[in-house]
Amino acid sequence: QIQGTIFPAPNFNPVMDAQLLGGALQGISCEKDVLVDVLTQRCNSQRLMIAEAYRDMYGRDLITDLKDNLSHHFKEVMVGLMYPPASYDAHELWHALKGVDIEEKCLIDILASRSNMEIYEIKEAYLMQYNNDLQQDIDSETSGHFRDTLMNLAQGTRMEGFADPSAAAQDAMILWEACQQKTGEHKNMLQMILCNRSYQQLWMVFQEFQNISGQDIVDAINECYDGYFQELLVAIVLCVRDKPAYFAYRLYNAIHDFGFHNKTVIRILIARSEIDLMIIRQRYKERYGKSLFHDIKHFASGHYESALLAICAGDAEEY
Numbered sequence: 001q002i003q004g005t006i007f008p009a010p011n012f013n014p015v016m017d018a019q020l021l022g023g024a025l026q027g028i029s030c031e032k033d034v035l036v037d038v039l040t041q042r043c044n045s046q047r048l049m050i051a052e053a054y055r056d057m058y059g060r061d062l063i064t065d066l067k068d069n070l071s072h073h074f075k076e077v078m079v080g081l082m083y084p085p086a087s088y089d090a091h092e093l094w095h096a097l098k099g100v101d102i103e104e105k106c107l108i109d110i111l112a113s114r115s116n117m118e119i120y121e122i123k124e125a126y127l128m129q130y131n132n133d134l135q136q137d138i139d140s141e142t143s144g145h146f147r148d149t150l151m152n153l154a155q156g157t158r159m160e161g162f163a164d165p166s167a168a169a170q171d172a173m174i175l176w177e178a179c180q181q182k183t184g185e186h187k188n189m190l191q192m193i194l195c196n197r198s199y200q201q202l203w204m205v206f207q208e209f210q211n212i213s214g215q216d217i218v219d220a221i222n223e224c225y226d227g228y229f230q231e232l233l234v235a236i237v238l239c240v241r242d243k244p245a246y247f248a249y250r251l252y253n254a255i256h257d258f259g260f261h262n263k264t265v266i267r268i269l270i271a272r273s274e275i276d277l278m279i280i281r282q283r284y285k286e287r288y289g290k291s292l293f294h295d296i297k298h299f300a301s302g303h304y305e306s307a308l309l310a311i312c313a314g315d316a317e318e319y
Contacts, residue, residue, distance in 0.1 A: 004274040005313035018053035032303040040310035074304040086121035111153040112235035119156030152195035163200035172208035248283035
């Protein structure tokens with residue numbers, strides 16, 4: 001069941017939309033309101049059809065024209081909306097790995113939360129867009145157990161739908177030992193279980209872990225490990241338990257702990273807009289007391305704010 005905030009527009013006409021965008025981009029001053037109205041109110045597959053109609057009509061690439069006419073974070077939002085989901089993830093991963101500084105949190109957000117199928121599509125898109133192998137780039141740009149865990153996730157070989165109660169206690173015991181011993185071998189066992197067992201299996205493993213240790217798995221990981229390895233392991237656990245709650249937590253941190261970390265906010269809103277952004281909004285409100293809509297309005301401004309709020313699709317009374 002899809003619980004996003006962006007749906008296919010009814011009575012959709014890509015040619016008319018392409019004309020509207022052409023008019024907005026060709027004018028003396030770029031009509032940004034039109035861009036927001038069109039691009040945030042069409043689903044991704046419709047936007048791709050608009051881009052095609054735009055090319056037929058003007059002989060130009062819509063993404064290039066958006067890049068040429070817009071700037072700063074508003075540009076990032078409008079351009080980001082034009083990528084198919086796997087291409088957008090590939091684009092974000094590439095910049096996280098190849099930018100001036102490695103953006104570990106971006107790698108964590110994407111690789112800890114995507115399904116096998118999504119990871120497969122991301123790797124295809126990555127290869128096509130950058131002529132590079134995602135796993136090779138992870139291997140060369142990251143290090144240690146953080147790298148090993150990312151590499152494992154990037155294989156996209158998590159078991160699906162399978163659960164074996166008798167193995168859960170065994171896995172829980174291995175995890176508990178890994179938190180006690182902390183040797184390289186134990187770290188490997190820990191990440192192997194978290195990266196390869198099905199979500200259903202891990203639910204049982206975490207329950208058993210609590211029974212054995214009297215401690216929640218997240219608390220145990222936080223106590224025993226540190227750095228990005230620890231953050232990645234916790235992200236996997238949180239995604240297994242409640243993916244929308246994980247993204248609500250990441251948005252809250254990005255908005256409040258880093259003085260509005262624009263890249264993270266943009267990436268999560270765009271990537272989840274047709275999947276579960278509606279539930280992410282609910283979790284955000286439940287956990288933090290203020291609505292996501294309110295917090296974006298408080299920290300962003302101008303057309304950038306309008307675009308984010310349109311994707312978030314909150315109600316004015318939520319403010």
